[in-house]
Amino acid sequence: MSTYEDVLADLLSRSQLLSVRELAGLVDDAGRHMGLQGTAMYVADLQQIRLIALPQPGAARQENLDIDTSLAGLAYRTQQVQRSRDGGTAWLPMIDGIERLGVLMVTAPSLGDALLRRSETLAGVAALLVVSKSSHSDLLVEVERMRAMTVQAELLWAFLPPRTIGTAEVTSSAVLEPAYDIGGDTFDHSLDERGLHLTVMDSMGHDLASGGASAAGLAACRATRRSGGSLTDIVTAIDRILDQWFIDRLMTAVVAHLDTSDGRLTWINCGHPPPLLIRQGRVLPQVLARDPDLPLGWGFVTEFPPTEHSQRLQPGDRILLYSDGVTDARSPDGDLYGEERLADTVIRATAAGDPAPEALRRLILGLRQHQGHKLRDDATILLTEWHPSGRGTTARARGGS
16 A cells, blocks of 8 residues: 555656646545545635636536635635534645645545645645646636636736745735736735835726736836845836836836845835835824825936835734725725725734735725726735734634734
C-alpha cells in the first residue's frame, strides 16, 4: 500500500503534464489512495458570489454553490474547515499563501482527525496546482467567469496582481468592480525588501483608451520601482507616459509604501481621494488628508515634483485606499454611498472578525446592491493592515488568538 508521502509525490509528478480539465480527477485519485471516498474541487467566480466546480472526468456534474448561504461558502469566507452534521463530508479552503482560491470537498465513511489533516494538506497541494496552471489555462478562466468580459477589462485583469497578498507583518487585499466591464481603475500591491508597495489609479473615462492608460501607468510604476526608483520617480514616470502617449487622458492616483519594520507609511496623492486610517475600530478623520498634487497626464511633475507625505502607524492599523467610484455611487433613488458608509462597513466587518478579503467582499456586495447591481463607474478598494506581531485578521480567521 502506498504511503501518504508516496501519494503526494505521485500527485505532483503526474500533474506536470496534465491540463486543468484533468486536475480535479487527479486530486480525487490521490484522495482515494489516502483513504477518502471522493473529492471535488471548487473555485470562486470572479466576483466571489459562487463556488464553481471544476470538471471531473467520469463523475456526476456538481452544482454551483452560493458563497453566502452554503457550508462550502462558509469554509471559503472564514478560511476554516467546515464539517457536515453527519461527519462524512468536510469542506476545506484552498489557499495560495493568503489568497482564497476556492474549496475542496472531501467525503469518507469516517473523517477522523488524522485523515482530516491529510485532507488539509491535499487541499493545499490542490491550490498550488490550480495556481501553477492558471497563467495558461483558458478553461480555468472560463470556469471563473459568469459572462463575457469587455476588451478593456480583459486588458486590465491581465495586469493585476493577486487580490490578496501578505506576510506575518502585513496583509493587503483589493477588489475591483464592475469586474467584467472595468475601464480606468486599477490597483497594485507588492512586497519588497523593506515592506509593501501600494498603488490605486483611476484613469479618466471608461473605454479602451482608459484601460490602456491604466495598464501603461501600472507598467511604468512597476518598471520604475523595480529599478530602485522612489515614489517621486514612480509618479514622474507615470506622468511622462501619459503625457507622451495618452493625450488628454488624465489620471488620479495614490502611490504609497509601508515600511513593515517600523510602520512608516509614505505616500503621494495626485488628485485622488485621501487614504483613510482605521484604528481600533474607528476611522480617524483627516489624519491622512493632505493637499493633493495635480492629477497625472499634464506633464507638470518634472517641473513641479510631487509632495511625499508620511505618517507613523500603530500595530493593527488599517489603511483604506479607494477610487471615487465607491463614495460617489448612488442608489436608484439618488442616495450617495459616501465616505461615512464606506468606513462604517469596514469597521463593522472588523468588529465581526472578518479577514480583510472577506471584509472587502462584503463591502463590494453591498455597493452593488446600493446601486441596484448596475455600477455606473469603476469602484476600487484596497485595504491594508499592519500587524507586526503576526496576529492579523487572516491569522485570526484561521483559528489564531
